[in-house]
Amino acid sequence: GAVVSQHPSRVICKSGTSVKIECRSLDFQATTMFWYRQFPKQSLMLMATSNEGSKATYEQGVEKDKFLINHASLTLSTLTVTSAHPEDSSFYICSADKLAGVVQYFGPGTRLTVT
């Protein structure tokens, strides 16, 4: 199998606070993990790509200091939304590659609401 989990599935936070989202590959080692953002009724927008032990590569227009990504191990990547604002409210999805794989396996997503 290739199962990816995300925690939490839903989170509500107040404006100005930070929130961390975890992405774990449960039954495989993920050399690369990806973070996406999805607005309602829209497609997935790639935010960043992270490799274990190295700095994430951010897509153009994504603020590195706002969306902190840490890929500390081959099974865990975290996305921290710092100083969250209502416009950061969205659905965040992570995915992971198996070693030498080409298929991305997706987590179930995290709905973030900033009040």
Add this chain to the structure above:
Amino acid sequence: AQTVTQSQPEMSVQEAETVTLSCTYDTSESDYYLFWYKQPPSRQMILVIRQEAYKQQNATENRFSVNFQKAAKSFSLKISDSQLGDAAMYFCAYRTPGDMRFGAGTRLTVKP
């Protein structure tokens, strides 16, 4: 930049019938991968089928098959014997080692 275009925002099919979802892409690469993902209301992305660009044979997975036309940069998905559970958003995706792009998606409705 690579782009993926799905020209059909919505499609509808009668249960047990066949439907084809369109996808075109733009690339200058010769080696890449193409995917169709399904996103049901739960929003969990599910891989439907994949195609390696270097393979001429069209991929097939049970009721799902693709028509891959490399020269035309076209990658359509055919769903045969449609079932109610096929209702979902379908995203076409393109991948190279350094890039992953999704189309805007096609919402498929299956009528009983």
